[in-house]
Amino acid sequence: MSDITNGYLEKKLDWIPGMNNIQLRDFPSFIRTTDIDDTMLNYMMREAAAIPRGSATVLNTFDALEHDSVNALTVTNPRIFTIGPLDMMQQHFCDERLKHIGSNLWKEDLSCIDWLDTKDPGFVVMKHPSIGGFLTHCGWNSTIESISNGVPMICWPFFAEQQTNCRYLCTEWGIGMEINTNVKREEVEAQVREMMDGMKQCSVF
Numbered sequence: 001m002s003d004i005t006n007g008y009l010e011k012k013l014d015w016i017p018g019m020n021n022i023q024l025r026d027f028p029s030f031i032r033t034t035d036i037d038d039t040m041l042n043y044m045m046r047e048a049a050a051i052p053r054g055s056a057t058v059l060n061t062f063d064a065l066e067h068d069s070v071n072a073l074t075v076t077n078p079r080i081f082t083i084g085p086l087d088m089m090q091q092h093f094c095d096e097r098l099k100h101i102g103s104n105l106w107k108e109d110l111s112c113i114d115w116l117d118t119k120d121p122g123f124v125v126m127k128h129p130s131i132g133g134f135l136t137h138c139g140w141n142s143t144i145e146s147i148s149n150g151v152p153m154i155c156w157p158f159f160a161e162q163q164t165n166c167r168y169l170c171t172e173w174g175i176g177m178e179i180n181t182n183v184k185r186e187e188v189e190a191q192v193r194e195m196m197d198g199m200k201q202c203s204v205f
Contacts, residue, residue, distance in 0.1 A: 018070070020172075051077050062082060065173075070082060126151055133153065133195050134151050135179075138156070138162040138176075154188070155176045
């Protein structure tokens, strides 16, 4: 347990295929457990072991976004497909449905409008032209929505895969800025100003 607070998690690893110099702190929290019987750890190990045996593996990501990692996985199973982002596919589906509604509004077509307005409000907000940045915990759905809509991020990860997403956003892709976990109002303001106007100005384009 002492390794969690003594700086050990800053250690860089250079032997993981598809990941360059990733730090231990950047691994998902359920991988960094000290309990060998941890339920989530063992679930993930079983799932990873199943990849070579599967007829195919479908990933919710862009190939261009995670090309090196996806290529590393194809060594274990060449039938790996990147079909993401799924939320953008859903948007395209709804856009296409809305085009064909016309003057005859059927009940099932209206459910598409309701879904856009209420089921995922962040999905709509992120598209608004006034959005210049996003303070996020770096969940994968929010990360993909932000990238898809050209919105840079201030990253405040908590658990699960959020630390890994944060690392890629800030280090690999250069479209995010990590904030101290003991976040203060003044720090948020400073990073927002830095993102919008400063030397570390970032953009997804």
